[in-house]
Amino acid sequence: MFDRDIWQEIFHSIKNNKLRTFLTGFSVAWAIFILVLLLGSVNGMKNGFTGQFADDANNSITIRTGLTSMAYAGFEADRRIQLRNDDVEYISKSFPKDVEYITPIMNRNASTRYKSETGSYSIRAVNPEHLFIDKTKITEGRYLNDNDLYKSAKVAVIGKKIVEDLYGKDSALGSFLEVNGLPYKVIGVFEEDGRDDNAERTIFAPITTMQRIYGQTDEINQISLTYNPNFDLTEALNFSERIENLIKRRHKVAPDDQAAVRVFNYAQFFSEISSFTAGMSMMSIIVGALILLAGVVGIGNIMVFIIKERTKEIGVRKALGAKPWQIIKLVLLESVFTTVLAGFLGMLFASLILAAIGPNINTPAFANPSVSISTVLTATIILVVSGVLAGLIPSIKAANVKPIVALSDK
Amino acid sequence: MIEIKDLHKSYKMGNNSLHVLKGINFKVNEGELVAIMGSSGSGKSTLLNILGMLDGADSGEYTLDGVPIKNLSETKAAEYRNKFLGFIFQSFNLINYKSALENVALPLYYQKVPRKERQEKAMQYLERVGLKPWADHLPSELSGGQKQRVAIARAMAAEPKVLLADEPTGALDSTTSYEVMDLIQKINDEGNTILVVTHEEDIAHMCKRIVHLKDGIIVEDKKIEQVRAEQYV
Numbered sequence A: 001m002f003d004r005d006i007w008q009e010i011f012h013s014i015k016n017n018k019l020r021t022f023l024t025g026f027s028v029a030w031a032i033f034i035l036v037l038l039l040g041s042v043n044g045m046k047n048g049f050t051g052q053f054a055d056d057a058n059n060s061i062t063i064r065t066g067l068t069s070m071a072y073a074g075f076e077a078d079r080r081i082q083l084r085n086d087d088v089e090y091i092s093k094s095f096p097k098d099v100e101y102i103t104p105i106m107n108r109n110a111s112t113r114y115k116s117e118t119g120s121y122s123i124r125a126v127n128p129e130h131l132f133i134d135k136t137k138i139t140e141g142r143y144l145n146d147n148d149l150y151k152s153a154k155v156a157v158i159g160k161k162i163v164e165d166l167y168g169k170d171s172a173l174g175s176f177l178e179v180n181g182l183p184y185k186v187i188g189v190f191e192e193d194g195r196d197d198n199a200e201r202t203i204f205a206p207i208t209t210m211q212r213i214y215g216q217t218d219e220i221n222q223i224s225l226t227y228n229p230n231f232d233l234t235e236a237l238n239f240s241e242r243i244e245n246l247i248k249r250r251h252k253v254a255p256d257d258q259a260a261v262r263v264f265n266y267a268q269f270f271s272e273i274s275s276f277t278a279g280m281s282m283m284s285i286i287v288g289a290l291i292l293l294a295g296v297v298g299i300g301n302i303m304v305f306i307i308k309e310r311t312k313e314i315g316v317r318k319a320l321g322a323k324p325w326q327i328i329k330l331v332l333l334e335s336v337f338t339t340v341l342a343g344f345l346g347m348l349f350a351s352l353i354l355a356a357i358g359p360n361i362n363t364p365a366f367a368n369p370s371v372s373i374s375t376v377l378t379a380t381i382i383l384v385v386s387g388v389l390a391g392l393i394p395s396i397k398a399a400n401v402k403p404i405v406a407l408s409d410k
Numbered sequence B: 001m002i003e004i005k006d007l008h009k010s011y012k013m014g015n016n017s018l019h020v021l022k023g024i025n026f027k028v029n030e031g032e033l034v035a036i037m038g039s040s041g042s043g044k045s046t047l048l049n050i051l052g053m054l055d056g057a058d059s060g061e062y063t064l065d066g067v068p069i070k071n072l073s074e075t076k077a078a079e080y081r082n083k084f085l086g087f088i089f090q091s092f093n094l095i096n097y098k099s100a101l102e103n104v105a106l107p108l109y110y111q112k113v114p115r116k117e118r119q120e121k122a123m124q125y126l127e128r129v130g131l132k133p134w135a136d137h138l139p140s141e142l143s144g145g146q147k148q149r150v151a152i153a154r155a156m157a158a159e160p161k162v163l164l165a166d167e168p169t170g171a172l173d174s175t176t177s178y179e180v181m182d183l184i185q186k187i188n189d190e191g192n193t194i195l196v197v198t199h200e201e202d203i204a205h206m207c208k209r210i211v212h213l214k215d216g217i218i219v220e221d222k223k224i225e226q227v228r229a230e231q232y233v
Helices: A004-016 A018-052 A085-094 A130-134 A146-151 A160-167 A207-213 A233-250 A266-309 A311-319 A324-360 A373-399 B044-051 B074-084 B100-110 B115-128 B144-157 B174-189
Strands: A060-065 A099-114 A117-126 A137-141 A155-159 A176-179 A182-191 A202-206 A222-227 A261-265 B002-013 B016-028 B033-037 B059-064 B085-088 B162-166 B193-197 B209-214 B217-223
Touching: A004 A018, A004 A324, A018 A266, A018 A324, A018 A373, A060 A233, A085 A099, A085 A222, A085 A233, A099 A130, A099 A160, A099 A207, A117 A160, A117 A207, A130 A222, A146 A207, A155 A160, A155 A176, A160 A182, A176 A202, A182 A202, A202 A207, A233 A261, A233 A266, A261 A266, A266 A311, A266 A324, A266 A373, A311 A324, A311 B074, A324 A373, A324 B074, B002 B044, B016 B044, B016 B217, B033 B044, B033 B174, B044 B162, B044 B193, B074 B085, B074 B100, B085 B144, B100 B115, B100 B144, B115 B144, B144 B162, B144 B174, B162 B174, B174 B193
Parallel strands: A117 A202, A155 A182, B033 B193, B033 B209, B085 B162, B162 B193
Antiparallel strands: A060 A222, A060 A261, A099 A117, A099 A176, A099 A222, A137 A182, A155 A202, A176 A182, B002 B016, B002 B059, B209 B217
16 A cells, blocks of 8 residues: 555656546546535534424424314314413423423513614513523623513513613613503613524513513413433433324313324424434435546446556566566556546535635525535545445456466557 | 477468477577577577577477476466576667666565565676666667667576577677677687577677578587687777
């Protein structure tokens, strides 16, 4: 492999056939170029999808309810299912070991005013555990705490975008913000990782406060929770099913009613995305490999030609004592070397293009297409295999050259 | 050194079979310089191919330095060729992109001799054929006689038991031919066994023994008084 003489011969052979080597090498470089761009794009799609949800814990489950779609247990269809505070407690008590954090959520629109600036946002009433479920990042002040909840304090944690919209140069912390006609004291400012700007146009307030203000109710819109982070996909999906069954039983909903209770598990979503992008990667590899096949045939072709040209020389070598395997090695190495070199050039170009434009692309479905180590490894393996494939037939042909040709003088 | 008993060889030409060698019996002792003569079609090339393990015989026995040569695999044949035989060709057959030194070192490369040792040894043999100053030249920069001398150095580099020369002077003018024969005679003087295939009478008479082939059998095998090539150089 690291024999100086073999490399000397390979370089000689390539040097003597520069144009031919370049033309065939180009087809391989082109194929790998396309393959890497495709794989980079799949990466971009993956980044786009997962980036959408980067602001939530990926072991989270949300529960929402609606109208029943079928009659069950003596009730008619189209009955509204309403989640209440005690549903939250019921879930916590039913799965004390599986639930990590849990919060009730109540959503309202919020007409908001600070001094003369006004804006329309949404207000989200939660308990302090929501911080960990939503992965909210506090940049100033603090989040809601149990004391706020206990006292039903009129306090608010507001998103960075609201501060930008309403406050100008004023400090938001400690100010009073008027929401739907009532003043709330701003105790914290937050930002979100995700690319969804609206997430930062949200006001968080204690659930107890909101329930008292909006009609002394215990109704809630939604329950969010995170489960034991050690769960694998099967356990996670199994757990959301158990929760769904529990809520359905409690509210007397038919077990196969899809509309009344909706449990959304991020794990399922993520597994769907990964199997989707895995499918896309596989397809890219197949498409790339098919294009590469043309290049491989090209290299095989040039090798056959070179062997034909060098038949006499190979005959002389055999007469001097070259073993068939040594001849095969020579041809295979040349083929693999040409293929890998051309392929790496193609890969380099594709990577440079992705590195140049990738970071500038940032849309919901497509973000930062890039080349990963696994892409490079995949391409390298494909290249070496192709090189061997391209050289196989020519090398066997070369090994079969009879040393007698060295004696026949033409 | 070489012993051949009742050697037969025929080639299939379509439906016909061409019987080229029809029972050759032949023995060469160590240190001999033998000329194999015959017109084209006499079977001398076929005999040389079989002696050189480039082709197999149909029947008969071939023993080289006490080793029976029969049913060799490609790999084994390559190993034996490398160990036992040195080839000298009519058209030199040097590898055109390798320097004289590298050409001479090639058989040693196939013997897996380390690079440095290989080049030292090759240089010694180049010196013996008087081409040390041309070691770094490519074959295209050498004259015909020089090329054949490089080829002879290459054939000897692996220190084979027998040198096989196929029309070694066929592509050379007469002065150069005698120079090459002079070199071959000197190598023979040192005790090397050499077989020369030729159709030129004067070249044959520079050997010590002439074997005449005709229609696939040996018609004449005689020891002769060697004519030294030195006097013509």
